[in-house]
Amino acid sequence: MMTKIKYGLAILIAMLTITISCKKDEDDGPEPIPPRERGAEAIRAQAEIEEFLETHFYNYEDFQADPENFKLVFDTIAGENASKTPLIEQVSYKEVIDAVDMDVKYKLYYLKVREGEGERPNFSDYTINTYDGRFLNLELFDNSVIPVRFSLVDGPSSPGIIRGLQQAIIEFKGAGNVISNPDGTLSFEDYGIGAVFVPSGLGYYQYPPAGDLLPYEQLIFSFELFASEVADHDNDGIPSYMEDLNNNQILTDDDTDDNGVPNYLDNDDDGDGRLTEYEIEIIDGEIFFPDTNGNGIPDYLDPTV
Structure with missing residues (x-):
């Protein structure tokens, strides 16, 4: 029914x-x-x-x-x-x-x-x-x-x-x-x-x-x-659920650049001065995370890139 x-x-x-x-x-x-x-x-x-x-x-x-x-x-x-x-x-x-x-x-x-x-x-x-x-x-x-x-x-x-x-x-x-x-x-x-x-x-x-x-x-x-x-609280192109880096379904303890602002509210996650939205790629609605220097850390979380 x-x-x-x-x-x-x-x-x-x-x-x-x-x-x-x-x-x-x-x-x-x-x-x-x-x-x-x-x-x-x-x-x-x-x-x-x-x-x-x-x-x-x-x-x-x-x-x-x-x-x-x-x-x-x-x-x-x-x-x-x-x-x-x-x-x-x-x-x-x-x-x-x-x-x-x-x-x-x-x-x-x-x-x-x-x-x-x-x-x-x-x-x-x-x-x-x-x-x-x-x-x-x-x-x-x-x-x-x-x-x-x-x-x-x-x-x-x-x-x-x-x-x-x-x-x-x-x-x-x-x-x-x-x-x-x-x-x-x-x-x-x-x-x-x-x-x-x-x-x-x-x-x-x-x-x-x-x-x-x-x-x-x-x-x-x-x-x-x-x-x-689907929520993207900081409008950086990454859905908030994907900013849970330690997979505990708690977003407030994920703060890559230790600036006191958790990643899901921070539009520059690694604090390198380049906004996160410019360090990812979105193609046909799918998100890709480039790793320019090949060190295993995606660019948006790597302050050295």
Whole structure:
């Protein structure tokens, strides 16, 4: 069965100008709380999330009956729902390193209701989503039923979403088909639907944004993924995901010329005074990296060329 959703084109392509709670809050707040030890906190967070997954289910029967009008809902396994399949038997997980302490790893659980049939976003791309954010008691703290544009990478001058949500979204694909309708709306078919259960170390940790969020809370984000766009944050011709030189899906620690500006935001990656865009070649949409002196270092990362 083909699943469709329609939204206005202008709404779809507009970048949000307001801060949503799944983005970092840069406003000055109260005196920061001294951070807990991240390894110990990761263990506590995993236990809380796994307890939730063992005692709750999602409305999988509704999806099977009518995927076209499906909205993801969680509930407790109890009473008339005592025979439901617990989430712990339906989720997948991946190991994700802590961006602050890279010796700490998390088991990030995510629920793949439908993967989607379109393009899979890179970890640094822009995506078009709806979403809602909930506490483990299922209380809603933020949502958008209108598609919003996410930056999947969070860093200086490019605020984005939390790492746990980013790492889940890249396991999904956008719509398999996008149809432009005569009334100016778009229809999406077979888009990704899922959720992620975010430990605090991949969320806000001790610095939650303003609102009802508290430090060290585990959170649930449900989402629908419609489309994605490859990002080139510094417009140097190299997509941002290709500027992850150590392949850890963290862009802020790749700074070839040690000037304090990570490569994905630096239009002269090697600091030789020649812009990166003039040290690469793009032919028929494909990027090539010349190595003029044959030393194994491409020109755009080699200050001697």
